[in-house]
Amino acid sequence: MMNKLIELKNLTKNFDDQQVLRGINLDIYEKEFLTLLGPSGCGKTTTLRIIAGFEEPSDGEVLFNGIEISKLPPYKREVNTVFQKYALFPHLNVAENIGFGLNLKKVDKTVIAQKVERMLKMVGLEGFGKRDVTLLSGGQQQRVAIARALINEPKVLLLDEPLGALDAKIRKQMQVELKKIQQEVGITFIYVTHDQEEALSMSDTVVVMNNGEIQQIGSPTDIYNEPENRFVAGFIGESNIIEGTMIRDYLVAFDGFEFECVDKGFEDNEEIEVVLRPEDLDIVDPGQAKIRGIVRNITFKGVHYEILIETELRTYMVHTTDYAEVGREVGLKFGPEDIHVMCKMGSY
Amino acid sequence: MKQYRNLIKPYLVWAFVVIVIPLILIALYAFTEDGNEVLTFSFTLENFRKFLEATYMSVIFKSFKLGILTTVICLGLGYPLAYIISKCPEKSQSLLILLVTIPEWINMLLRTYAWMNLLSDNGIINHLLGLLGISPVTMMYTDFSVVVGLVCNFMPFMIIPIHTSLSKMDKSFIEAAYDLGANKFQTFTKVIWKLSIPGVLNGIMMVFLLSISTFVIPKLLGGGQYMLIGNLIESQFISVGDWNFGSAISLILAVLILIFMSLMKKMDKDE
Numbered sequence: 166m167m168n169k170l171i172e173l174k175n176l177t178k179n180f181d182d183q184q185v186l187r188g189i190n191l192d193i194y195e196k197e198f199l200t201l202l203g204p205s206g207c208g209k210t211t212t213l214r215i216i217a218g219f220e221e222p223s224d225g226e227v228l229f230n231g232i233e234i235s236k237l238p239p240y241k242r243e244v245n246t247v248f249q250k251y252a253l254f255p256h257l258n259v260a261e262n263i264g265f266g267l268n269l270k271k272v273d274k275t276v277i278a279q280k281v282e283r284m285l286k287m288v289g290l291e292g293f294g295k296r297d298v299t300l301l302s303g304g305q306q307q308r309v310a311i312a313r314a315l316i317n318e319p320k321v322l323l324l325d326e327p328l329g330a331l332d333a334k335i336r337k338q339m340q341v342e343l344k345k346i347q348q349e350v351g352i353t354f355i356y357v358t359h360d361q362e363e364a365l366s367m368s369d370t371v372v373v374m375n376n377g378e379i380q381q382i383g384s385p386t387d388i389y390n391e392p393e394n395r396f397v398a399g400f401i402g403e404s405n406i407i408e409g410t411m412i413r414d415y416l417v418a419f420d421g422f423e424f425e426c427v428d429k430g431f432e433d434n435e436e437i438e439v440v441l442r443p444e445d446l447d448i449v450d451p452g453q454a455k456i457r458g459i460v461r462n463i464t465f466k467g468v469h470y471e472i473l474i475e476t477e478l479r480t481y482m483v484h485t486t487d488y489a490e491v492g493r494e495v496g497l498k499f500g501p502e503d504i505h506v507m508c509k510m511g512s513y
Numbered sequence: 514m515k516q517y518r519n520l521i522k523p524y525l526v527w528a529f530v531v532i533v534i535p536l537i538l539i540a541l542y543a544f545t546e547d548g549n550e551v552l553t554f555s556f557t558l559e560n561f562r563k564f565l566e567a568t569y570m571s572v573i574f575k576s577f578k579l580g581i582l583t584t585v586i587c588l589g590l591g592y593p594l595a596y597i598i599s600k601c602p603e604k605s606q607s608l609l610i611l612l613v614t615i616p617e618w619i620n621m622l623l624r625t626y627a628w629m630n631l632l633s634d635n636g637i638i639n640h641l642l643g644l645l646g647i648s649p650v651t652m653m654y655t656d657f658s659v660v661v662g663l664v665c666n667f668m669p670f671m672i673i674p675i676h677t678s679l680s681k682m683d684k685s686f687i688e689a690a691y692d693l694g695a696n697k698f699q700t701f702t703k704v705i706w707k708l709s710i711p712g713v714l715n716g717i718m719m720v721f722l723l724s725i726s727t728f729v730i731p732k733l734l735g736g737g738q739y740m741l742i743g744n745l746i747e748s749q750f751i752s753v754g755d756w757n758f759g760s761a762i763s764l765i766l767a768v769l770i771l772i773f774m775s776l777m778k779k780m781d782k783d784e
Binding site: 239252266270313314317 | 683685686688689690691692693694695696699703704707708710
C-alpha cells in the first residue's frame with residue numbers, strides 16, 4: 166500500500182450536548198478513493214468537515230503527513246472540497262470560478278487562463294469559460310465545482326455527497342467520470358455518500374459509519390461479502406439476517422439445522438448472526454434442501470425476481486432469475502461459502 | 514391566478530385617481546403659466562428656465578451634496594452594523610433588527626425635536642461639554658445638524674436591505690472561499706461584499722431618495738432659511754403660491770431620481 170496521508174486519531178465531536186462523533190480512528194492513504202458511507206446523521210459529513218477545517222474536533226487528532234492540523238484554518242490546508250450544492254460563486258463566470266484559487270495566489274493571468282482551459286477540458290466543458298454559472302445544469306455545475314477544486318492541485322479532494330442533487334442517469338455517468346478523474350490526477354479522494362451502490366462501485370476503501378462510530382473499514386467486496394455486523398449487512402445491499410450458534414469452526418447452526426461454512430475463529434457455541442444474501446439463495450425442490458417454505462410473494466424486478474419464502478421460523482428473501490409460483494412448497498439451497506457469520510450485537 | 518384578476522380592478526381605478534391624475538396635473542402645471550382658466554392654457558418653458566438661475570441651482574447642488582453625504586455615512590455605519598447582526602445567532606438577529614427599527618415607531622417630528630434639544634446652543638451636548646470645560650459649539654442650524662437628523666432617520670433603510678442580503682447568503686459560499694485559499698479579509702472582499710451588493714444598492718437607493726426629497730428635517734434642524742429641494746418645493750406651494758414653478762421643480766426632481774435609479778439598476782446588472 167501507499168503512504169499514510171491522513172490519520173484520524175480518536176476524533177470526537179460534540180454539538181451542544183449531542184455527541185456526533187464517538188472516537189473515529191481512520192488511516193487514509195495516498196491515491197486512495199475512500200468513501201464514508203452511512204445513513205444521515207451518522208457523522209460522515211462532520212468527519213469530512215473536520216478534515217476540511219470547517220469544524221474543530223472536540224477531542225482527538227487530525228494528522229496530515231504526520232503533522233497535527235486540527236487547529237489550522239481551511240485556507241492553509243492542502244485539501245479542497247466539492248460542496249454538496251456546489252457553492253459556485255454566482256457573481257463570477259465559469260472560468261473565474263475555476264481560477265478563483267489561483268487568482269488568490271497571485272498566479273500570472275496567462276498561466277491561470279491556460280490551467281483553466283486544461284481543467285475545462287478534463288471535466289468535459291471546453292468552451293464554457295465565459296458562461297454564467299447560474300445558467301448551467303446540475304451536472305455541469307458539478308463539473309465546474311470539481312475543476313475549481315482540482316486546479317489548486319490539492320493532495321486530497323473532499324467530496325460531500327456531490328451527486329446527491331443529480332438525476333439517476335447523470336449520476337451514473339458522473340460516477341464513472343469521477344473515478345476516471347481520480348485515476349488521472351492520482352490524488353486521494355474522500356467521498357461522503359449515503360448511497361451504498363455509489364460507494365461500492367467507486368471506492369478502493371469503504372468506511373461504513375453509524376451513530377458517530379465506524380462500523381467497518383474494508384474494500385467494497387469485503388464490506389459486501391463479509392459484513393462484520395448486522396448494521397453493515399443491513400445497510401449494504403439486502404440480506405437475510407438470522408440468529409444462530411457457531412458450534413465449532415466451520416460448523417454453524419440456525420433455524421434448527423447444522424450447516425458447513427467457511428468461517429472460523431469464533432468460540433465454540435458462541436451466539437452469532439448469519440447473513441445470507443438474497444442472490445446467493447437458490448430455489449430447489451423441497452426434497453433437495455434442509456430449509457423448506459412456501460412461496461408467498463413474487464415481484465419482477467427487471468433482471469431478477471424478488472421472491473419471499475415463508476418458513477416455519479421466518480421469511481427469506483430470494484433474488485433469482487427463476488420463476489416460482491405463489492403457494493408452491495420449495496426448498497432453499499445455499500453452499501458453505503454463501504454463509505457469512507458475524508458477531509452478534511445490539512439490534513439496530 | 515386568473516380568477517383573482519378581477520380583484521385588481523378597484524386598485525387600478527384607485528391608482529389612476531390618486532397617482533396618475535395628480536402626475537398629469539403636475540406636468541400640466543409645470544408647462545403652463547400662472548392664472549389658468551379651466552379650459553384655456555398658455556404653455557411655457559419659463560418655469561424650467563427659472564430653475565436654471567444660480568439661486569435654485571445652488572439649492573439642488575446642496576441637496577445632492579447632503580443626500581450623497583447622508584448616504585455615504587449611512588453606508589459606512591450601516592454596513593458594519595448589518596454585518597455584525599448577520600453574524601449573531603438567528604434568535605438574537607430578529608431582536609437586533611427590531612431594535613434598529615424601534616426609532617421608526619416614534620413620530621419623526623418627535624425624534625427631530627429631540628435632536629434639537631440635544632444639539633442646541635444650551636442643549637444637553639453643549640452642557641456636557643461645558644462640564645468638561647469646553648466652550649459651547651454651535652451645532653444647530655448647520656449642515657452638521659441636518660446631516661445628523663437625516664442619518665438617524667434613514668439609517669434603518671440602509672441596514673435592513675444589507676442585513677437581508679447578508680443573512681440570506683448561503684454559508685457554503687464563504688466556506689468555499691476559505692477552502693480555495695482565501696483568508697478572512699479576502700473572503701470578505703472577493704465573496705461576501707460582492708454578494709451583498711444588491712442589498713447595498715437597495716439601501717443606497719432608499720436612503721438617497723428619502724434624504725434628497727425630505728423637507729421636515731432640514732426645516733427643523735436647518736432653520737427657516739435652510740433650503741433643500743424639498744423645502745423649495747414646499748415653499749412654492751405653501752407660502753409663495755407659485756404652483757407652476759413648484760410643479761416644474763417636482764418634475765425635475767422626479768426625472769433626476771429616475772436617472773439615478775436607472776444608473777443603480779444598471780450597476781446591479783453589471784455585478
